[in-house]
Amino acid sequence: MSDKTYDKQNPAFYALLVALVVMAVGPIAMMLMTSFKLNVDIMSDTSSLIFMPTLRNYETALCDFLWYEAAHVDYCDKTFGRALVNSLIISLVSTVLTLVIGCMAAYALVRFRFMGRDTVSLSTLAMRMVPPAVLLVPVFGIWTFQFQIDGTRAGIILVYVAMNLPFVIWILQSFIVQVPIQLEEAARMDGAGPFQVFFLVVLPLIKPGLAAAAIFTFRVAWNEFLLANALADRNSRTVPVTIVNSMTEFDIDWGVIMATGMLLAIPPIIFTFVASRQIITGMTAGAVKG
Amino acid sequence: MPKITFDQVAKSYGSVEVLPPFDLALDDGEFTVLVGPSGCGKSTTLRMLAGLETLSGGEIFFDEKPISKLEPKDRDLAMVFQDYALYPHMTIAKNMSFALRLARAPKSEIEEKVRRVAEMLNIAPLLDRKPAELSGGQRQRVAMGRALVRDAGTFLFDEPLSNLDAKLRGKMRAELAEMRDTIDKNMVYVTHDQVEAMTLGDRIVVMSDGLIQQQGTPEELFKSPVNKFVAGFIGSPSMNFIDGELVDDDGKTWVHGDGFKLPLDLDISARMNDVQTRAVTVGLRPSSLTTDISRGAPIELKVVVSEYLGAQSVLVTRCGGADVLVETQSTSPVRAGSVQTFGVLTNEIMIFDKASGLRL
Numbered sequence: 109m110s111d112k113t114y115d116k117q118n119p120a121f122y123a124l125l126v127a128l129v130v131m132a133v134g135p136i137a138m139m140l141m142t143s144f145k146l147n148v149d150i151m152s153d154t155s156s157l158i159f160m161p162t163l164r165n166y167e168t169a170l171c172d173f174l175w176y177e178a179a180h181v182d183y184c185d186k187t188f189g190r191a192l193v194n195s196l197i198i199s200l201v202s203t204v205l206t207l208v209i210g211c212m213a214a215y216a217l218v219r220f221r222f223m224g225r226d227t228v229s230l231s232t233l234a235m236r237m238v239p240p241a242v243l244l245v246p247v248f249g250i251w252t253f254q255f256q257i258d259g260t261r262a263g264i265i266l267v268y269v270a271m272n273l274p275f276v277i278w279i280l281q282s283f284i285v286q287v288p289i290q291l292e293e294a295a296r297m298d299g300a301g302p303f304q305v306f307f308l309v310v311l312p313l314i315k316p317g318l319a320a321a322a323i324f325t326f327r328v329a330w331n332e333f334l335l336a337n338a339l340a341d342r343n344s345r346t347v348p349v350t351i352v353n354s355m356t357e358f359d360i361d362w363g364v365i366m367a368t369g370m371l372l373a374i375p376p377i378i379f380t381f382v383a384s385r386q387i388i389t390g391m392t393a394g395a396v397k398g
Numbered sequence: 399m400p401k402i403t404f405d406q407v408a409k410s411y412g413s414v415e416v417l418p419p420f421d422l423a424l425d426d427g428e429f430t431v432l433v434g435p436s437g438c439g440k441s442t443t444l445r446m447l448a449g450l451e452t453l454s455g456g457e458i459f460f461d462e463k464p465i466s467k468l469e470p471k472d473r474d475l476a477m478v479f480q481d482y483a484l485y486p487h488m489t490i491a492k493n494m495s496f497a498l499r500l501a502r503a504p505k506s507e508i509e510e511k512v513r514r515v516a517e518m519l520n521i522a523p524l525l526d527r528k529p530a531e532l533s534g535g536q537r538q539r540v541a542m543g544r545a546l547v548r549d550a551g552t553f554l555f556d557e558p559l560s561n562l563d564a565k566l567r568g569k570m571r572a573e574l575a576e577m578r579d580t581i582d583k584n585m586v587y588v589t590h591d592q593v594e595a596m597t598l599g600d601r602i603v604v605m606s607d608g609l610i611q612q613q614g615t616p617e618e619l620f621k622s623p624v625n626k627f628v629a630g631f632i633g634s635p636s637m638n639f640i641d642g643e644l645v646d647d648d649g650k651t652w653v654h655g656d657g658f659k660l661p662l663d664l665d666i667s668a669r670m671n672d673v674q675t676r677a678v679t680v681g682l683r684p685s686s687l688t689t690d691i692s693r694g695a696p697i698e699l700k701v702v703v704s705e706y707l708g709a710q711s712v713l714v715t716r717c718g719g720a721d722v723l724v725e726t727q728s729t730s731p732v733r734a735g736s737v738q739t740f741g742v743l744t745n746e747i748m749i750f751d752k753a754s755g756l757r758l
Contacts, residue, residue, distance in 0.1 A: 290483035295451050298497035298548070299471035308496075312487040395529065396481035 136373075137345075141368035150362050164366035188368055190343065191350035196375065198261055199329040200344060204266035204360060206325045207318055209269070210276035211284075217277065218284045219292075220356075229281075237275040240334050243267075248338045259341030267339065268329045276321045283317030284310065288396045319386035326379050347372045400463075400474075400551060401426045402447070402584065409442055417608045424601075429578050429585045431599035432629070433592055439608040441556060444588045449476050466490055476545035476553040480561065482537045483594070484529040489628055491516075491525040494544045515543045533619035552584040558593065561706045570595055578664055594634050596620070604628050626755035629681050629748060633710055638682045638722045641752060644670055653680050653733050653749065657717025658697050663744050670749065673758050681748035684712065684725040685742045688734070694741030699724070715740075 142150055144161040167178035172189045216222075217229050247267055248258070257263035287310055295305045311318075333348040340349055351368055354361065404422040406539050408415070417439045424430045432440040445451040447458060449470035457464045476497075482695045483495050491512055492499075498508045516522040519539045529537055538558065545553055559567045559574075575598055578585065591594055595602050596616045603613040604627075610621060614629045623629035629637050642655030651667035653660050658682070662670065688694060699715035699722055706728060711726040713732055724740060732738060 288481070288483065290479050290481050291485060294477070294479055294483035295485075295496070296450070296470045297448060297475065297477045298544070299500045300496075301469075301471075303498065309485060338543075395486040396479075396483055 120361050131275040139369050140367050142362060143370050145363060147361065147363050150214050165363035166371075168361075168364050169367045169371065180197060187350055187354070188347075188371075189347075191345050191347045192371065194261060194340075194344055195330060195346040195348075195372075198264050198268065199326050199375075201261075202265045202272070202329045203322055203325045204217045205265065205269045206272045206276050207322055210273055210321065211311065211314070211318065212271075212306075213273070214277045214280035214284055215310060217287075218281050230276040232277050233263055235270075236278075240271065240332075243271075244334060244338055247335065251339055258339055259344055261344050264336055264339050264344065264346070267335050268325075268332065271332075271335075272325045279321050279324075280314060280317050283314040287313050290396055323380050323383045326383075327376050400584070402552065402586075403459040403671045404447075404456065405444075405459060407443075407453055407458060409439070409446060409451065410454045410582065414531035415608070420610055422603065422610065422613075424584065424586065427582055427584060429587065429598060429600045431587045431589060431595040432605060433595040433599075433602055434605035434611075435587055436590060438605040440588045440590075440605050443553055443605075444556055444586060447586065448475055449473055460461050471600050474551040475554055476548040476550040478541050478545045478551075478556065478558045480557040482529075482541040482561075484537060484540055485512045486529050489526055489528055490521065490532070493527075493529065494547050496544070497548050498639060500679040511547050511549075515546045518546070527636060528580050529752065530624065532552075534562055535570070538562060538570060546581075550583075552586065553561060555587040555589075557589055558587075560589070560591070565742035593634060596632065602632075604631060606631075619672075622757075623748070624757055626679060626681065626750045626757070629750070629757070633683060635723045635725065637685045637748075638684065638720070639750075640680045640682070640717055640720045642678055642680050644676045644678055653678065653747075654679065655712055656720075658717055660695050660697065660747065661744060662747065662749070666747065666749060669758060673751075675751055675753070677752040678758065679750040679752050679755075681750055682722065682742065683746060686743045686746040687722070687724040688743065689726055689730050689738075690743040692741050694743045696739050697742050698737060700737045701734050704732055 132347060141157075141159075144163070145159050145164050146164065149159045153218055158165045161163070164178070164180055166186075167174060168181055169188045171181050171184035172186045198201075217225060234245060251263050251267070252258040255263070291309055291313075293306050295309045300308060332346075333352070336346045337352070340346065345353070347368065349367055351372070354365060356369075402424040404420065406419040406421060407417070408419040409417040422443075432443060434440050442451060444452055446466075449465075449468065453466045456466075458466050460473070484490075485496065488496065494512050494515065495508045498511065512525070513522065516525055519542060520542060521536060521539050524532060524536060524540070529540065532540065532709055538561070542558065559570050562570060578598065587594075587598060599616060601613060602616055602619055604611045604619065606627050613626045616632075619628060619632045623632065627638065630639065638654055640658070642653045645652050645654045651662045651670050653662060657701070686694075687697070697717065699713075699717050701713050701715050702721075705712040705714065705715040710725050711728045711730055711731075713726060714723045715724055715738075726732065750756065751758055
């Protein structure tokens with residue numbers, strides 16, 4: 109089928125395509141370019157596409173991770189490096205916790221008959237209906253005065269897990285329902301205990317669901333600003349909070365902010381790419397007669 | 399290989415009683431077939447034995463040991479499921495060795511057992527494949543192999559052949575029959591197909607509406623069914639039933655109905671003298687009717703359809719308002735639409751009470 113041809117389209121169609129691409133990619137390209145510019149170039153009235161690219165902004169942002177001492181950095185501000193580490197830890201830990209708790213909860217809701225099952229199932233969704241802004245004040249109050257975990261990573265992780273669990277439970281429920289019950293019965297006959305049935309038979313079959321849930325959870329945790337801004341202190345700030353806070357009334361270092369923005373974009377891309385490879389359809393093919 | 403005893407076992411879902419209390423004893427080393435129409439409770443019985451369903455009453459004993467509180471894995475059972483239930487994310491070898499790996503058997507032993515069973519079932523070349531890459535018949539073998547690798551005392555089969563096409567089913571049935579003779583284990587087999595039951599079972603338990611109707615060897619069930627249900631369920635083509643009335647005439651007992659009057663043999667008529675009722679149902683196997691009228695009492699039937707099956711033909715005929723099937727040799731063809739006289743082998747006539755369905 110190498111001689112596949114397409115009909116000639118109306119030129120307006122291409123114009124529309126170009127406009128859409130520019131709208132989608134333009135800001136990112138602009139950010140990428142700006143991150144390679146000196147502040148002089150950024151601020152100059154003659155800013156253009158032609159400039160001398162430099163890694164200085166990245167060196168400034170990552171100064172405490174560099175194995176050499178960047179010549180232009182006389183004082184290393186560790187804020188961004190610390191924020192990146194915070195973001196990674198908070199996102200990864202909250203993702204793992206959410207998945208572990210979520211898959212067990214979803215399994216119990218699907219397979220076990222217990223009092224209040226339907227109520228629990230529904231109320232998890234109700235949690236999701238509350239916008240984070242509504243949660244903000246009560247969470248801040250409770251975290252600060254009752255639990256005294258404000259300003260810690262654990263505090264932020266806790267609220268992210270709570271926020272993401274309902275969605276993860278719901279998405280995994282739909283995957284677990286599709287696992288034929290006969291497989292679990294066969295495993296029980298083969299001598300597997302409840303946990304072995306879950307980990308050796310059910311979990312491998314809902315891998316696509318886990319991957320989808322992981323991508324979602326990681327991205328929410330990575331991008332979240334509102335709650336992190338309220339709960340974090342200097343040492344536990346995540347990247348989005350740091351970027352906003354680096355805009356002061358005295359100085360906006362656009363170059364560094366853009367470099368930080370680029371660095372912020374990379375981990376979710378890698379994570380999504382890795383996780384999405386697990387999303388294959390037809391995991392349960394061949395299990396039972398269709 | 400324990401002796402399995404059901405003692406007043408019952409099952410109900412909420413207020414719906416699906417199995418009233420029943421007793422059943424399965425002998426050591428026996429191939430028992432539970433057979434009955436859909437919804438008769440045979441699968442539930444098997445699943446209670448397997449431990450996949452709880453008992454609502456009574457107790458199951460393995461030898462003298464009560465087992466209803468034991469987990470399935472502690473009952474020394476292996477089970478083959480109707481839908482195969484293979485683990486789709488594991489290779490065939492991993493599927494078959496799953497139980498052994500859970501039991502932490504030594505690796506060399508696992509490999510040895512899997513290889514031996516795979517060779518026995520002709521699935522050795524498939525060991526590295528995944529279930530999705532196998533055909534239905536191959537999956538069925540793997541499911542069987544997974545149970546055989548276990549070396550359990552009792553094997554349970556839940557309609558294992560019902561998902562296969564007719565030809566493959568016949569082949570697998572023959573292989574199962576061969577396996578039955580080579581493996582000295584308890585086997586409990588559930589099916590709705592009476593042919594499977596007749597060919598495989600040492601003993602058949604016929605169930606209907608949650609009740610055990612009759613149990614016995616295939617021959618006992620065929621020759622002396624206790625009621626109309628068992629008589630109609632066992633045997634293919636199934637038994638013909640025609641309503642009639644007992645009459646005494648000419649010093650003999652006759653059964654008389656719409657379009658026929660048949661004399662009863664002495665031993666049957668002797669039994670009929672003891673019963674009060676006169677309204678009966680006559681049971682005639684299609685094989686009890688013959689085109690050779692010299693061999694039996696004459697009956698006139700109108701042939702409606704002649705179904706040619708090869709060496710044999712099944713004639714659908716009408717006697718009064720009732721359909722009567724007749725099995726004949728195809729060598730003596732009968733034209734559809736004609737009225738013909740057949741001979742009834744009177745010693746094979748069965749008489750049932752019309753009201754209760756019990757055999758008289």
